[in-house]
Amino acid sequence: MGLEDTYRHKGLRNQLVQLIRRKGIEDERILTVIQTLPRHWFLDTAFLEHAYQDKAFAIGEGQTISQPFTVAFQTQLLALQKYDKILEIGTGSGYQACILAMLGAKVYSIEYNEVLHQKAQKLIQQVNLGGMTKLFQGDGSRGLPAYAPFQGIIVTAGAPTVPNALLKQLKAGGRLVIPVGDEKVQTMMRITRKGETTFEQEAFEQFKFVPLLGKHGWKN
Ligand code: SAH
Numbered sequence: 038m039g040l041e042d043t044y045r046h047k048g049l050r051n052q053l054v055q056l057i058r059r060k061g062i063e064d065e066r067i068l069t070v071i072q073t074l075p076r077h078w079f080l081d082t083a084f085l086e087h088a089y090q091d092k093a094f095a096i097g098e099g100q101t102i103s104q105p106f107t108v109a110f111q112t113q114l115l116a117l118q119k120y121d122k123i124l125e126i127g128t129g130s131g132y133q134a135c136i137l138a139m140l141g142a143k144v145y146s147i148e149y150n151e152v153l154h155q156k157a158q159k160l161i162q163q164v165n166l167g168g169m170t171k172l173f174q175g176d177g178s179r180g181l182p183a184y185a186p187f188q189g190i191i192v193t194a195g196a197p198t199v200p201n202a203l204l205k206q207l208k209a210g211g212r213l214v215i216p217v218g219d220e221k222v223q224t225m226m227r228i229t230r231k232g233e234t235t236f237e238q239e240a241f242e243q244f245k246f247v248p249l250l251g252k253h254g255w256k257n
Contacts, residue, residue, distance in 0.1 A: 042075045049089035056091055062109040070139040079130035098150050102130040114214045114227045115189040117142050126177035127193035131157035138168030145184050147177035149250055176251035180206040195223040195246035200253035216246050
């Protein structure tokens, strides 16, 4: 499959960026990468109308690519700096991972589902953004201890609680952005590591994610 991008796609992305801006995303770097990265490459059937609506969309295996506003919101909460080492839990389509890489992060992203992992791996090689993105397959609710600590951890599936395993893998000053709640609705949380044993917790808006599975998730 060739990865093409047209003026029509660019125009639709421009409208999407304006919408996300109106919804309260102020970080221009984030708006710029959303404008730049073709989201339609990450959708199964490349339906134009779906790619540039502010909606989640099915990517197979019962999973979804997050809504663009959600991607922007979580990315803004991460407050990342260039060269930060970031762990993403739930690679899914690979879209969020690419956004982080385009912002200059060193991205480690882990996906539980083998099929989605393989698909994202292939796509990310094709997209070739120049940034660093390493994909892993496994239970991300345990984090990725072999590569810890991270300046940021972003969980893109809904968790029942904040896994301790993830807090331990944060650098001092590092941020964990994670939606926590029941299966229906989750509150976006940001936990910042202030010191060895001190953490600051902030709560934001409510979202609806697919469930985080695995040891520290909803099991399976
Ligand atoms: N960030 C993705 C959207 C992910 S949807 C994107 O940009 O497209 C949530 C993903 O989390 C799903 O693909 C699901 O398979 C995955 N997931 C659920 N539990 C997981 C776990 N314990 N470890 C890793 N990935 C998990």
